[in-house]
Amino acid sequence: MADVPENAPEHCPGTQSESAGKVSACQGCPNQNICASGLPQAPDPAVEEIKERMSSVKHKILVLSGKGGVGKSTFTAHLARGLARDENTQVAVLDIDICGPSIPRVMGLEGEQVHQSGSGWSPVYVEDNLSVMSVGFLLSSPDDAVIWRGPKKNGLIKQFLRDVDWGDTDYLIVDTPPGTSDEHLSIVQYLSCTNVDGAVLVTTPQEISLMDVRKEINFCQKVNLPILGVVENMSGFVCPKCKNESQIFPPTTGGAEKMADDLKIPFLGKLPLDPRIGKCCDEGTSFFEEVPDSPATQSYLSIISKLRKYCQKDGQTESSMDCS
Amino acid sequence: MADVPENAPEHCPGTQSESAGKVSACQGCPNQNICASGLPQAPDPAVEEIKERMSSVKHKILVLSGKGGVGKSTFTAHLARGLARDENTQVAVLDIDICGPSIPRVMGLEGEQVHQSGSGWSPVYVEDNLSVMSVGFLLSSPDDAVIWRGPKKNGLIKQFLRDVDWGDTDYLIVDTPPGTSDEHLSIVQYLSCTNVDGAVLVTTPQEISLMDVRKEINFCQKVNLPILGVVENMSGFVCPKCKNESQIFPPTTGGAEKMADDLKIPFLGKLPLDPRIGKCCDEGTSFFEEVPDSPATQSYLSIISKLRKYCQKDGQTESSMDCS
Numbered sequence: 001m002a003d004v005p006e007n008a009p010e011h012c013p014g015t016q017s018e019s020a021g022k023v024s025a026c027q028g029c030p031n032q033n034i035c036a037s038g039l040p041q042a043p044d045p046a047v048e049e050i051k052e053r054m055s056s057v058k059h060k061i062l063v064l065s066g067k068g069g070v071g072k073s074t075f076t077a078h079l080a081r082g083l084a085r086d087e088n089t090q091v092a093v094l095d096i097d098i099c100g101p102s103i104p105r106v107m108g109l110e111g112e113q114v115h116q117s118g119s120g121w122s123p124v125y126v127e128d129n130l131s132v133m134s135v136g137f138l139l140s141s142p143d144d145a146v147i148w149r150g151p152k153k154n155g156l157i158k159q160f161l162r163d164v165d166w167g168d169t170d171y172l173i174v175d176t177p178p179g180t181s182d183e184h185l186s187i188v189q190y191l192s193c194t195n196v197d198g199a200v201l202v203t204t205p206q207e208i209s210l211m212d213v214r215k216e217i218n219f220c221q222k223v224n225l226p227i228l229g230v231v232e233n234m235s236g237f238v239c240p241k242c243k244n245e246s247q248i249f250p251p252t253t254g255g256a257e258k259m260a261d262d263l264k265i266p267f268l269g270k271l272p273l274d275p276r277i278g279k280c281c282d283e284g285t286s287f288f289e290e291v292p293d294s295p296a297t298q299s300y301l302s303i304i305s306k307l308r309k310y311c312q313k314d315g316q317t318e319s320s321m322d323c324s
Numbered sequence: 325m326a327d328v329p330e331n332a333p334e335h336c337p338g339t340q341s342e343s344a345g346k347v348s349a350c351q352g353c354p355n356q357n358i359c360a361s362g363l364p365q366a367p368d369p370a371v372e373e374i375k376e377r378m379s380s381v382k383h384k385i386l387v388l389s390g391k392g393g394v395g396k397s398t399f400t401a402h403l404a405r406g407l408a409r410d411e412n413t414q415v416a417v418l419d420i421d422i423c424g425p426s427i428p429r430v431m432g433l434e435g436e437q438v439h440q441s442g443s444g445w446s447p448v449y450v451e452d453n454l455s456v457m458s459v460g461f462l463l464s465s466p467d468d469a470v471i472w473r474g475p476k477k478n479g480l481i482k483q484f485l486r487d488v489d490w491g492d493t494d495y496l497i498v499d500t501p502p503g504t505s506d507e508h509l510s511i512v513q514y515l516s517c518t519n520v521d522g523a524v525l526v527t528t529p530q531e532i533s534l535m536d537v538r539k540e541i542n543f544c545q546k547v548n549l550p551i552l553g554v555v556e557n558m559s560g561f562v563c564p565k566c567k568n569e570s571q572i573f574p575p576t577t578g579g580a581e582k583m584a585d586d587l588k589i590p591f592l593g594k595l596p597l598d599p600r601i602g603k604c605c606d607e608g609t610s611f612f613e614e615v616p617d618s619p620a621t622q623s624y625l626s627i628i629s630k631l632r633k634y635c636q637k638d639g640q641t642e643s644s645m646d647c648s
Contacts, residue, residue, distance in 0.1 A: 022638040026614035066424050068392005068502040069528075099503035100390050100536045143538040145504045147546060150474030153505065178502060180469045181477065204393075207606040212424045214467040222471060242566035250599050252606040275574050282576040310459040 027259050047193055050161045053120075054194040057092070057169040057313045061228065062187065062199040064220070066212020068178035070204045071233035071271075073102040074281055076175035079108075079163035079200075082304035084130040090169045092123060094160055095134035096187055097177040098153045108284025112137055120165035133164050157186045171311070178212070180200050180219040188223045197311050198226030200268070203259075204234045205251035210259050217263060228310055229266035231303060232256035236272040248273055260266035269303045272296050335415050354539035355551045363505055371517055374485045377444075378518040381416070381493040383635045385552065386511065386523040388544070390536020392502035394528045395557035395595075397426040398605055403524075404431075406628035407495050408454040416447060416493045418484055419458035422477045423470050428460035432608025436461055444489040453556075457488050470482040474506035495635070502536070504543040512547045521635050522550030524592070528558045529575035534583050541587060552634055553590035555627060556580035558597040572597055593627045596620050 009311055013019045013026070020026070021036025054060070063076045076093060084091040096102035104110050104124075112124045114137045123131035135146060135156060148156075166172065177183050188196075203213040213230065220227050232255060236245045254260075260267035274296040280287040288297055337343045337350070344350070346359025378384070387400045400417060403610040408415040419427035428434050436448045438461045447455035459470060459480060472480075481512075490496065501507050512520075523544055537554065544551050556579060560569045577583075584591035598620040610611040612621055 011386055067426075069533075070392075071530075090537075099505050100392075100539070101631040102532050102535070105532055105535060136365075142535060143542055145539040145542040145546065147504045147509065147543055149506045149509060161559070167523060180471045181423050182473045182506075185471065185473060206602050208397075208426050208429055208602070209393075211426070211429060211466060215469040216423070218469040219471055220465055222469065237561065237572060239566060239568055240570060241568040242563060243567040246561070246564060246565055246599065248561060248599050248602075250603050252603055273572060275570065275572050276530070278530050278572075279574050279576055282574070291586070319360060 017023040046158050046162055048189060050158070050190050051193040052163075053162055053166065054191070057166055057172045057194075059170060060172045060174065060191060060194065060196045061307065061311070062174045062176060062196065062225070063202060064176050064184070064199045064216050065178060065202040066180070067203070067209045068213070068257055070202050070209055072178075072202050072299070073097070073106050073175050074277060075200070075202050075231060075233065075271075076173050077103065077106045077281070078158055078287065078300050079304055079307070080130060080171070080173050081288060081299060082128075083171050083173075083308065084127060085288070087129055089129060090168060091130050092166055092169045092172045093130075093132045093134075093175065094164075094172060094269050095136070095175045096157050096160065096183050097157060097175060098135050098148060098183065100177060101134045101136035102281075103132060103134045103175055105142075105189060105284055106281045107132050110136070110142060110284065115137060120163045121159075131166075131169075133160055141203075153182055154186040157183060158190055159244075161187075161190050180215060184219065185223075188225055196225065198228040199230050199309065201230045201265075202233055203230060203256050204249045205232055205247065205255040206249040207251075207253040210248070210253065210256065213256070213259070214263075218264065227265050228307060229268035230256050230260045231268045232270045235270040237273040269299055271303075308323075340387070340635060347532045353614065368634070370486055371514060374482070374514050375517040377486055377488075377490065378496075378515070381490055381496045381518070382500065383494060384515060384518065385518065385631065386498045386500060386549070387526060388500050388508070388523045388540050389502060389526040390504070390538070390540040391527070391533045392424075394533055395525050396502075396526050397421070397430050397499050398601060399524070399526050399555060399557065399563050399595075400497050401427065401430045401605070402611065402624050403628055403631070404454060404495070404497050405612060406624055407497075407632065408451060409612070411453055413453060413494045414492060415452075415454050416490055416496045417458075417499065418455045418496060419456070419460065419499045420481050420484065420490075420507050421499060422459050422472060422480060422507065424501060425458045425460035425470075426605075427456060427458045427499055429608055430605045431456050432517075434466060434571075434608065436504075441489060444487045445483075446489055455490075455493075457484055477506055478510040481507060482514055485514050504539060508543065509547075512549055520549065521553040522533075524552050525554045525589075526557055527554060527580050528573045529556055529571065529579040530573040531577040532577075533573070534577065534580065537580070538587075540600045541589065551589050552631060553585070553592035554580050554584045555592045556594045559594040561597040591628055593623055595623050595627075 063072050065072050080091050080093045095101050107122050107126050115122045122132040125131050201213050203209045237248045238245050257267050276291050277287050327391050337347050389396050404417045416575050419425050431450050433448050439446045447457040457574050482538045525537050562569050562573045581591045600615050601611050
């Protein structure tokens with residue numbers, strides 16, 4: 001994959017392959033001459049610049065899921081808020097869901113703008129130790145659609161990593177869009193030299209969501225991104241009137257725990273479906289502060305504690321991602 | 325937007341602009357000479373071929389939403405199954421969610437393969453009058469990730485429209501991924517000369533989803549795609565034990581009906597959150613057949629009837645999309 005340019009024609013043999021510039025698929029490609037010349041392509045200089053910028057960021061966690069709407073942004077926000085409860089821990093959130101940035105709203109930052117300083121773009125601060133960057137801060141209206149094809153999205157992700165003044169940060173949590181396409185390839189590629197701790201996969205219990213998570217696992221394996229574990233979100237709903245628990249998204253094939261078990265991937269925990277979480281996200285308030293004693297808060301804190309332990313134990317080991 | 329090629333560098337002035345090939349952003353672009361020459365670019369010949377292929381398809385409806393996980397695929401499947409209850413109506417479903425194709429599972433077609441015939445790729449049939457095409461039918465395992473950047477996804481969408489033997493079809497329902505990026509621009513561009521009826525926007529009641537729908541509305545307006553209406557999915561959950569109704573995704577800002585009203589867009593109806601719908605989707609069975617007398621079935625049929633009436637009334641009017 002790595003040596004097929006993002007703007008390559010459909011049957012591009014890859015710029016580093018022996019047949020580069022020589023096969024029928026290369027006919028008409030504007031880069032045919034460069035490829036046929038056999039000169040090595042220079043690596044994107046941004047990768048080095050990003051490595052430099054990221055040297056002050058200790059841990060990097062990607063939040064992924066195959067499917068949309070399973071709670072990636074909600075989980076990202078809670079993970080960040082949870083880690084930032086320790087005021088000595090500097091936490092940053094990067095939202096690379098370019099076409100559907102939810103993070104500004106969920107973190108209570110709608111309408112905020114990014115400022116430019118001598119050392120780069122300044123992220124927006126929720127608390128002294130919790131900062132956020134999102135395309136949402138660059139739009140003139142929250143209703144504006146960002147109608148961008150891949151290369152433009154990739155360019156902005158590069159800027160977010162290279163040009164934002166992240167400062168000394170303990171945890172950078174990256175919220176991603178659903179799928180396994182441009183944004184995912186770009187973030188993995190740009191962070192390839194920066195020691196990423198790994199990815200947390202979020203899913204709901206039903207098979208239609210697990211299906212897409214299996215694809216995301218396949219993606220992580222293909223790009224050598226470590227999997228920190230799977231979180232099952234929207235696990236069960238307790239009726240506020242009669243306390244009966246219903247499975248709103250029924251785990252017809254055993255849910256995320258069974259899948260994680262089958263695939264030998266750590267299972268981090270289940271988060272119950274509590275409508276107050278959605279309400280806090282809509283209002284941009286902290287669920288942990290609003291409802292500190294709820295079962296959902298307890299589940300969140302237990303998952304966050306597992307992730308913190310993992311990072312502190314293994315965080316210094318270089319990940320096995322290709323640094324090219 | 326239209327004259328900036330999808331593989332253009334970040335500050336491309338557009339191939340049709342006066343500065344094409346002449347400004348600093350053009351330095352190093354492989355197409356600089358072509359642009360600077362001022363020769364008009366030939367339109368993609370596929371658009372004409374697609375127009376020809378689509379001449380046997382009467383109505384085309386896109387199912388969009390800004391956010392993932394709000395039920396686009398579920399709605400698409402039910403809309404198709406609902407329309408196909410009339411055995412004289414030929415219905416086809418095209419799934420352009422390339423990285424997360426749910427349609428094969430939801431329609432009970434997992435493991436099916438596409439066949440090649442003299443007149444093109446044959447879609448897979450659920451019933452005699454209900455056919456489906458999805459990238460899911462082209463994968464060797466349902467767990468395989470499709471790790472494709474934009475141009476490759478666009479190429480497959482083009483093939484789906486041009487090379488599939490859709491035959492005489494009354495309704496083609498197109499299921500899309502979340503967002504406003506490559507897939508959305510491509511489907512609109514490729515169908516631009518084929519008289520698309522319009523888009524149905526699916527959302528859940530909470531603000532975080534409505535926010536993304538407003539972006540999708542903005543997208544439809546920018547590309548002149550008519551909006552057939554908004555559907556609110558997962559509207560309320562009735563506890564099976566005590567019959568108390570809970571708002572799982574609380575409409576903190578008034579829900580989809582208020583948004584539609586504010587933006588003067590037709591509101592098509594609310595679909596209650598019934599876990600049996602998710603179960604049918606996981607199992608690939610028809611919810612209408614499994615639970616014909618449920619409130620959700622009644623809501624679905626009412627929405628489908630509105631859409632059918634709209635298409636039969638206005639379907640012959642040419643849409644105002646650019647045919648270029």
